[in-house]
Amino acid sequence: MEVxxxxxxxxxxxxxxxxYLAFPGIITLDNASIHRSQAVLDRIEHWLVRGIGLHFIPAxxxxxxxxxxxxxxxxxxxxxxxxxxxxxxxxxxVLDVLDSVDRKFQITFA
Numbered sequence: 338m339e340v341x342x343x344x345x346x347x348x349x350x351x352x353x354x355x356x357y358l359a360f361p362g363i364i365t366l367d368n369a370s371i372h373r374s375q376a377v378l379d380r381i382e383h384w385l386v387r388g389i390g391l392h393f394i395p396a397x398x399x400x401x402x403x404x405x406x407x408x409x410x411x412x413x414x415x416x417x418x419x420x421x422x423x424x425x426x427x428x429x430x431v432l433d434v435l436d437s438v439d440r441k442f443q444i445t446f447a
Contacts, residue, residue, distance in 0.1 A: 365393075
């Protein structure tokens, strides 16, 4: 059964990655509107039966959302000003930075 996310017009991501998840499991989500959409809410019971639980981190808790920490480092510390010369330069530089995390760039989550 294909579930449509009415806010984006695509499948609900949890259903799309079904084959990659270990069961039982918990998926941690922030409070983005797409994560609280009706399409997601309608599927919660279905996922629970299949062993997938959802955990929503508290609102206004960027320290609990590791991607927020990563993007803050990328944007404010690791991207040189020349990266903003063009979209293609920005894209290439961001991809290079992300590829260098753990080798060249370090984050300490403490």
